[in-house]
Amino acid sequence: MEAVFGALWLPCLICFIIGMVLLILELCLPGFGLAGCTGALCFIAVIVMQFSTNNPTTATIVSAVMAAIILLLVAMFVRSMSRGLLFRSPIVLRERIEAGASLNTSETPSLLGKQGVVLTTLRPSGTILIDGKRYTAKTQARFIEKGENVTVIASDGLDWIVE
Numbered sequence: 001m002e003a004v005f006g007a008l009w010l011p012c013l014i015c016f017i018i019g020m021v022l023l024i025l026e027l028c029l030p031g032f033g034l035a036g037c038t039g040a041l042c043f044i045a046v047i048v049m050q051f052s053t054n055n056p057t058t059a060t061i062v063s064a065v066m067a068a069i070i071l072l073l074v075a076m077f078v079r080s081m082s083r084g085l086l087f088r089s090p091i092v093l094r095e096r097i098e099a100g101a102s103l104n105t106s107e108t109p110s111l112l113g114k115q116g117v118v119l120t121t122l123r124p125s126g127t128i129l130i131d132g133k134r135y136t137a138k139t140q141a142r143f144i145e146k147g148e149n150v151t152v153i154a155s156d157g158l159d160w161i162v163e
Contacts, residue, residue: 008049012062015042015049027077043070111135111152111160117155119135128162137162 022039029035043066050059115131118137125138128150137150137160144150150162 008053012046012049015046016062019043019046019066020069023073026117027073112155113152115149115151118144118146118150118163121146122150122162124144125159128160139163 008035019039019042022035022042024036026039034149046066047059047063050062056076064072101160111130114130116128116135116137119129119134120126122128122139122144124139124140124143125136126144128137130137130152137152138156138157139162152160153163154161
């Protein structure tokens with residue numbers, strides 16, 4: 001191994017394996033990219049170690065292999081997002097709300113004109129109680145304190161406008 005990859009072949013191999021594991025973790029875990037950035041830094045460390053051993057040909061080959069592996073992982077991730085295991089995961093949203101669709105469905109009774117009591121101060125949004133059920137509500141311009149009576153005057157998505 002030392003004849004092909006130079007004197008630093010063992011640290012290169014360790015960094016390469018750690019980088020692969022971190023990139024695979026980045027594809028599978030939600031987060032902000034810490035594992036992916038660390039994996040990429042491990043790959044860069046491998047390339048730098050290869051160039052430092054005065055072996056640019058091997059460093060170029062290692063770089064090409066790493067790029068191919070990264071492209072393969074990205075392709076597997078994209079395929080999995082569209083048809084595979086990740087698509088069936090509970091963290092992937094499959095339903096959509098079309099533009100212009102009303103969020104107040106027939107399952108939600110019309111509350112227009114009904115009176116209720118404010119459960120949390122509306123500043124301008126909060127919770128109200130109508131007929132024993134809690135609803136999210138908002139006011140148009142003013143704060144309404146907890147305990148005051150309100151009347152529903154309009155609907156805005158899943159929220160009710162009260163005064």
